[in-house]
Structures are given as structure tokens and as C-alpha cells.
Amino acid sequence: MEGRQEAGKESKPSSVSVDLQGDSSLQVEISDAVSERDKVKFTVQTKMEFSVVRQHEEFIWLHDAYVENEEYAGLIIPPAPPRPDFEASREKLQKLGEGDSSITREEFAKMKQELEAEYLAIFKKTVAMHEVFLQRLAAHPTLRRDHNFFVFLEYGQDLSVRGKNRKELLGGFLRNIVKSADEALITSMSGLKEVDDFFEHERTFLLEYHTRIRDACLRADRVMHSHKCLADDFIPLSAALNSLGTQEVNQLKTSFLKLAELFERLRKLEGRVASDEDLKLSDMLRYYMRDSQAAKDLLYRRLRALADYENANKALDKARTRNREVRTAESHQQQCCQRFERLSDSAKQELMDFKSRRVSSFRKNLIELAELELKHAKASTLLLRNTLVALKGEP
Amino acid sequence: MSAPVIFDRSREEIEEEANGDVFDIEIGVSDPEKVGDGMNAYMAYRVTTKTSLSMFSKSEFSVKRRFSDFLGLHSKLASKYLHVGYIVPPAPEKSIVGMTKVKVGKEDSSSTEFVEKRRAALERYLQRTVKHPTLLQDPDLRQFLESSELPRAVNTQALSGAGILRMVNKAADAVNKMTIKMNESDAWFEEKQQQFENLDQQLRKLHASVEALVCHRKELSANTAAFAKSAAMLGNSEDHTALSRALSQLAEVEEKIDQLHQEQAFADFYMFSELLSDYIRLIAAVKGVFDHRMKCWQKWEDAQLTLLKKRETEAKMMVANKPDKIQQAKNEIREWEAKVQQGERDFEQISKTIRKEVGRFEKERVKDFKTVIIKYLESLVQTQQQLIKYWEAFLPEAKAIA
Numbered sequence: 001m002e003g004r005q006e007a008g009k010e011s012k013p014s015s016v017s018v019d020l021q022g023d024s025s026l027q028v029e030i031s032d033a034v035s036e037r038d039k040v041k042f043t044v045q046t047k048m049e050f051s052v053v054r055q056h057e058e059f060i061w062l063h064d065a066y067v068e069n070e071e072y073a074g075l076i077i078p079p080a081p082p083r084p085d086f087e088a089s090r091e092k093l094q095k096l097g098e099g100d101s102s103i104t105r106e107e108f109a110k111m112k113q114e115l116e117a118e119y120l121a122i123f124k125k126t127v128a129m130h131e132v133f134l135q136r137l138a139a140h141p142t143l144r145r146d147h148n149f150f151v152f153l154e155y156g157q158d159l160s161v162r163g164k165n166r167k168e169l170l171g172g173f174l175r176n177i178v179k180s181a182d183e184a185l186i187t188s189m190s191g192l193k194e195v196d197d198f199f200e201h202e203r204t205f206l207l208e209y210h211t212r213i214r215d216a217c218l219r220a221d222r223v224m225h226s227h228k229c230l231a232d233d234f235i236p237l238s239a240a241l242n243s244l245g246t247q248e249v250n251q252l253k254t255s256f257l258k259l260a261e262l263f264e265r266l267r268k269l270e271g272r273v274a275s276d277e278d279l280k281l282s283d284m285l286r287y288y289m290r291d292s293q294a295a296k297d298l299l300y301r302r303l304r305a306l307a308d309y310e311n312a313n314k315a316l317d318k319a320r321t322r323n324r325e326v327r328t329a330e331s332h333q334q335q336c337c338q339r340f341e342r343l344s345d346s347a348k349q350e351l352m353d354f355k356s357r358r359v360s361s362f363r364k365n366l367i368e369l370a371e372l373e374l375k376h377a378k379a380s381t382l383l384l385r386n387t388l389v390a391l392k393g394e395p
Numbered sequence: 396m397s398a399p400v401i402f403d404r405s406r407e408e409i410e411e412e413a414n415g416d417v418f419d420i421e422i423g424v425s426d427p428e429k430v431g432d433g434m435n436a437y438m439a440y441r442v443t444t445k446t447s448l449s450m451f452s453k454s455e456f457s458v459k460r461r462f463s464d465f466l467g468l469h470s471k472l473a474s475k476y477l478h479v480g481y482i483v484p485p486a487p488e489k490s491i492v493g494m495t496k497v498k499v500g501k502e503d504s505s506s507t508e509f510v511e512k513r514r515a516a517l518e519r520y521l522q523r524t525v526k527h528p529t530l531l532q533d534p535d536l537r538q539f540l541e542s543s544e545l546p547r548a549v550n551t552q553a554l555s556g557a558g559i560l561r562m563v564n565k566a567a568d569a570v571n572k573m574t575i576k577m578n579e580s581d582a583w584f585e586e587k588q589q590q591f592e593n594l595d596q597q598l599r600k601l602h603a604s605v606e607a608l609v610c611h612r613k614e615l616s617a618n619t620a621a622f623a624k625s626a627a628m629l630g631n632s633e634d635h636t637a638l639s640r641a642l643s644q645l646a647e648v649e650e651k652i653d654q655l656h657q658e659q660a661f662a663d664f665y666m667f668s669e670l671l672s673d674y675i676r677l678i679a680a681v682k683g684v685f686d687h688r689m690k691c692w693q694k695w696e697d698a699q700l701t702l703l704k705k706r707e708t709e710a711k712m713m714v715a716n717k718p719d720k721i722q723q724a725k726n727e728i729r730e731w732e733a734k735v736q737q738g739e740r741d742f743e744q745i746s747k748t749i750r751k752e753v754g755r756f757e758k759e760r761v762k763d764f765k766t767v768i769i770k771y772l773e774s775l776v777q778t779q780q781q782l783i784k785y786w787e788a789f790l791p792e793a794k795a796i797a
Binding site: 201208209212213215218219222226227229230231234236237239240241243244247249250252253255259262355358361362363366367369370371373374377380381384385387388391392 | 427490590592593594597598600603604605607608611612613615618619621622624625626628629631632633634635637638641642645757760761764765768769772773775776780782783787789790793794796
């Protein structure tokens, strides 16, 4: 199924407010996107008039390049955008196409419309996620200067980043296992004492926060899904009321027909409630789930640096007692110390930025959520009241 | 758990507008109480009558009745009035599974729900029955409402709602198998039968979609409750004070909204869904009455045919000159002439009764639906207004995040 998205104001993500620091001349946006059978092509446009076409795998390549770069070990790497996934939506459209002869033509048309709107919503979201990723990079004073970033933004040709083959996938999987094992080991190593209260607090906080926000996100998804099911129920309901009204010969005729119309309008409102909850709540929670994971990764890297520092100290002591290779041990210990301190300093700043980002984003989204819920509830009330007046006024 | 007062629809004054009579009688079914233990246990319901009608000795009185008593009442009324064309309201469905759970003593929400569903259904059943001017005069009905002791109803198998449906289907099959097509002299009956057939189909479709709505609203309620808990947990974790407080408030709002969804699902079911299923069973009773008319016609027709045969026999005997056989034939002719006359009278009577009954039924149906639709929409308005209240209270909390 083809889908096109002309970007502009509407594709600007509302789930992250990005604070541009210092030189704000780097502006990146996804100006166009096309969904083809098995991939999505994003048109990435930079203010300096570069325009390239990129696919999801190339975004992942860029993300991984940042993660693997030692220079950025002390920074929170913006989370990679999720893979575009239209599978569920496509399946539903297909099932609808296969036909259920018991539904009327109007019902079919409405259901098709709903599914197409769903598809479009998923499409818009994936564009927004990819755009936010780039915009955070562009806003970060250090990350924006990365060479790979410029290549990504400017190099006209395909980056030839093939999808990960099996070996690489397996490698990635194993790397994650090793990382968690490492993390567990490090934090329980008796010798490793966290000297900084700030980081001790952050570690406890982030571990718990990440688990809970993931939970909240999953459950928010389920609420949204239920709302959508409810809205969809109004389609056969309205159709049945319509048939009843058409066939009646008495005063119930107008009652049923008015009721049918009412439920059709309520359906649209209920659908909007569902999609607003999705955007303002689910998506925001999902984003900060990923961002808090990125923050956790930063803490892990710092802990690793601390472990290296501790080990270097021990090695130096040993070298001094044996009086062998003291100079090498000294310089290694110096390096580890500097690296650790560098990471700690930048991590502190990054974590404070993370907090202020999170707070302002939650604030914005919760306010917008409440305002939209109010708007829809008021509209529903008006609709219902008008129908009641019309029905009561009947003989 | 009983119905929230705001959604209560049973305490209404019933007016018979056509005759100008005021049917001042109100029936309430309440206080379900388990009597006995194990598989012999049963639920006893309090049936309270409030009335100013002079046929009753008191203006307010109550008795205890069990489910089989209701079925017994219906069985008696049906056997007296159905076959002469009166639309006798069907009794609520029997449910082996639901009742077993209650007997075995499962004090969980599903058995409480079952009892409440049954209580409400019994109440609606009695309300409909007393609204019928002819049935209201019936001594069995009065005994049911007034007597402190009632003989145990046996053989209540036959005429539960499902029983009626079976009976109607059998009758319909029998009618279809008849090769003699009824010569319908009155197009009104054919028209009405078709109308009720269509209405039945449409109501079933609507009922199915309302059941789906109830189901999804219950799911929404459960999911909202789960989300509220996780939002509270998230608020606890959050180390920014103002945001933490706002998240806790959000959790509270979502918890209240969950309650709202539950109440709305309740209204969806008891107002809308149950009305539809009541009418689906009522229409089965209407169809039954039309089929009785057909049977009545068939009986008349058969009597006419038999009379014809008897006359032929008489003629044959006269030719064969058998005087004692001739006398016998003459007797039989007289007998069958009477039967033909009775058959015609019965048919005309049942046709007249059905016309009146259908008119009354349709009037009631319009009133019933209009009343319920309005009450249901009002419940929807109430839900939205509560939502507005909750979100308006939350908005300043969200804005207070600094």
C-alpha cells in the first residue's frame, strides 16, 4: 500500500521539545516520506539545502555509529527510531477485503475508512520518530559535529548499509547479554564504591523509573486499543439502528434514525479520544522509556570506566611493589582516571538535561491531553443534548 | 450490587392512555436471599406491590417468591390466554450454569451479577404482565402477588422463554408442512406477520452489536484501572516533585474514569441490551399467537371438510336405503355443523383479539423504547459530564508542573 506524507508543521513531533543550544543553524526535517511494499523511504532535508533519501536501516547505522564511538561515551545517545511496522494494519485491511457478506456497503466503507486512517496514523508516527531522532542530534552541540552525521545528511548516494546479517545480529544479541552481566557484576563488586551521591541516586532512580515507565506505556497502549474497539463498535450499532428506523412505520422511525446518526458522530469523537491518548500519552511514555534506557546505558559506560580506573589503580600498586613497568602502569592509570572524570562530568550534565527535557515534555503533553479530553467531552455532551431535545420534542 | 439510583427505571407510573384509565400499580422485585444449602438451595425474591386499584385488599403488600414460582405463573397464564390470541409476556430464561454457581455458594462477582440480572428480569416480567388489562384481572396473577403461601409449581419446563421459542418453531414447522395454504382473506395479518419477522431480525442484529459494546466497555474499564495503577507507580518513582504529584493526580483521575466506564457498561447492559432481548422474546410470543390463529383456522377448515364428508355419507346411505345408518349420518352432520360454527366463531374471535393485542403491543413498544432511549442517552450525558469534571480538576495540576 502506498502512502505519502507531505511534511510541514504537522509532522513536527509534539512528544519532545528540543532546546536548541548555541548555534541553531542546523535544522533537519523529514520533508517527504513514501511507504512501499516492504520499506519506507524518508526524504531528509537540511536547512542548508541538502536533500537525501534514507531508509530505516541507515538511521540505525547512524545510531550505532554514535554508540560505538568512544568520544561520545559520556553522552546520552538519542534512542534509535523503531522500525516502521505496518504488518498488523495491513493484515486487518486484507481481512476486510476478504469480505464478510453480512455487513452492509456503508459499514464496509466506514470500516475501510477507519483502517486507512489507522494506517496513515502509523505512517505519520514513524516519520515523526525518525525526525525527532535527527533533530535531537542536530540540537546537541557535540553530536551535531559528527562526521557520520554529515555523511548521512549530505551524501547523495545510498549508504549501502545492508541489513545486519545473521552473524551480526547474533553478535548484537550476545553483546547485550554480556553488557547486562557486566553491569550486574560491576554493581555488586565489593571493591567498586560509588563515591558520588548524585550518580548513586541516578542509578537507583533510573533502574526503577525505566521499569515503571515501560509498564505504564504498555498499559496505556491497551487503553488506547480498547477505546478504538469501542469506537469501531458504533459502526454496526449505527447500521442496525438505521435498518430498524428505515423499516419502522410508527413514531419509532425518527427515534431510531436520529439515534443512528448520533452514534455515527459519537464514533468519530470516540476515535479522536483514542488517537489523542495515543499521541499525548502512549507515545510520550514510549519515547521516555527509550530515552531512559539510553540514560541507563550512559551510566553503565561510566561504571565500566570506574571499574577500569579501579583496575588500573590495582595494577599500578602491583607494578610499584614489583618495581616493574611502573611508567606504563602510571600512564595507563592516568588515562583511566581522566577518562572516568571526563565521563562523569559530561554524564552529570546530560542527566540533568534529561530530567529537564522529561519534565517539560510531560508537562506539555499532560496539559494537551487534558485540554483535548475536555474538548471531546464537551462536544459529545452537546451532541447528546441536541439529540435528547429532538427526541423529547417528538409526539 | 444493585443498580445505581440514577439509572433506575422501574419506579414509574404506568398510564393506559387509550382508555384514559390510570393503571396505578407498581411491582418491585428485590432482596434476593439464598434459602437452603447445596444443590437444593434456591434464591427467594421479595415481590412488592404498590397499588390503588380496588381489586386488591391492600394498597401495599409483599410476598416471597422463587424463580420456579414465576415460571409457574407464566405457565398458567400462557395455557389460558395464548391460544385465544393474547400476547402473554414470556418469563425470563432458565440458566443451569448461572444457578449452579449460586447454589454452590460462589460469592464472586459473576454470581452476584447473575442474581442481579435475574432480579431485574423478573421485575420487568411482572411489570409487563400487570400492564396487560386482561391478565391483570386473572385470579392466578392476583394469587401470585398477594398469597403468602403458593403451591410449588411443577412442570415448569414447558413454558420458559426458550420453551416458547421451541413451541413456536414446532408450530411454524407444522404450518409449513401443511399443503393447504391458508386462504388469507385479511391482508392485515400477512402484513403484520412480515413486519414482525423483519423486526425480529433487526432487533437481533442490534442486540448483537450492543453486546459487543458492553464487552468492550468492560475491557476498557479493566485496562483503565491497570493503567491507573502503573501511572501511580510511575508517579512514585518520579523524582521531580511537581511532576510526581501530577502523575499521582493522573492516576486518581484514571481510577475515577474506570469507575465511570463500569457504570456506563452497566447502563449499556441493563437499559439497552436487556430491553432488546426482552423484545426479541416478546416477538416470539407474538409470532406464537399468529400461529395459534393459523391452527384455529386449520381446525375450522378441517371441520368443514369433515362435515362435507358426513353429508356425502348421508347421501350414499340414502341411495343404499339403510335407514339406521341414515339416522347416524344425520346425527353426525348435526354434530359437525355445530363444530363448524364453533370453529368459525373461534377464528373470528382470535382474529379480533389479535388485532387488539397487536395494537396494544405496538403502543407499548413505542413507549418502552422511547422511554429507554431517553434514559440511556441521559446516562451517556452523565458520563460525559463527569469526565469534564475530572479533567477540569486535573488541568491546573498539569499546569502546575514547573
